[in-house]
Amino acid sequence: MRRAERVVLMPILARGAHVHPRDGGCFAEVAAALTTHCWTDHPACIPPVLAQLARGVNDRTSAEARTALAPLIPWAINGPRPTTDLTADAAVISLLTGQIPAEVLRAPVPEPLLRRLDRRPRPRHVLDRAGWRRAARRLVRAQLRAVTATLDGPDRDARLRALLVGAIDATRAAVGLGPLPEPGAPPEAGEQLVPVIADLASVDEVLELRVDPVLEDWPDWLRDPWSRRLSEMEARTAPDGEERPDGPAAVAAVAGVGHGGG
Template sequence: MNSSAVAPDLMPILSPGRHRSPARGACFMEYASYLAGERWSDHPECTHPLLAALARDVNDLTTVAGRGRLVELIPRVVGLNPTDPAYSDELAALVAAAALPVVSLERQRALAVGLICLLRRTGNPRVAALARTAFDSAPDTERWANRYLESARAPQGSWRRATEAMIHTAAVGIALACIPDPDSLLRGALVDAIDAGERRMPAPRPTREAQLIAG
């Protein structure tokens, strides 16, 4: 991955939704597919699927005025596809924790259930810390979710779909929240997700020249 890459000139304008070709505009991930040299798509192989899902939501839910601030982030997702399965859990927890204090009660409860299921599924201390911070900001949601899960049937279906649903619920909730600047919170969640992915990517192997200099 080349984090120092910059977006080329004369690219289509960033806009919501899918686009059949660059002539009709580009969403965040279509832009990424172009930079990666892949087939034009909003689901390019170069980016972790859940990170791409978050990027699509942020792109579509951000206002026209705020969307231009996303362009500089696009090169950072090209090649950002950590293989560590813990990244999916951390990404979902990051976005849910950002959303929990500001979203509507219905979405708070859904995210709280998701966070508790995450905690039960993983021993990741980063997920535990994020969930604790989120629940401290909205303790009633934690109590409600625990009571709900005591009587609810065990969730069925794909865990990836469940985490993607958490991410989507959080992003929509942020966009609709009664806060001064939802665009900045959406962008911040995407930046945090990118940062977390970059930390989980393997370090580049040193070149032979670098090895000779070090030796």
């Protein structure tokens, strides 16, 4: 049974990280709630470089336009991958450095940074991989700063959205998927409230905040993209029977991908 006192209304999308969903949920926090039900803005269900870009776009987009990013969230979600797998991260970096055509603003990238990113880490070399990821984070920050420094108002919002859509498409292409479907839009601008169940749970003797979206009470423009993405993941099986990175096992791995409820 669902206890009414645990149901809270979460404003989406909100700027920054949040202690509790009643304070708001950003792009990454909503993704985490949909998949693992953990409350974090660094979810394992989104590739790290894409997650950093999504957080930056979320925070730099105006309050009026930010909620329109929410229908993109399901398409950014992937199954968990080994830390050595940089496929999705490299796809986003290729986009940001201009190797994948996209109608996005690209700032000049310092040559040393480009050289570092072109040099892929050696397999199982932890320090090499850490250095590559640091360079990737620098590139994401530089591109976001370029957008906010040169554009204002609706033009900035549109360019940030295009940057995020391009990055999501790049990660999808890296696993053999087509461009994301045209998402729906909220009926009105600004933050909107959606119900979630928030509760403290003991995980390995540590209390963690668990957030379970009450999806049956979410608006169609949010619920439908998630249902479509779940169906897409469930259908992803390689011709030889081997599951793809976002195949059925990934659906099971993003624990609690059920459709709401407590």
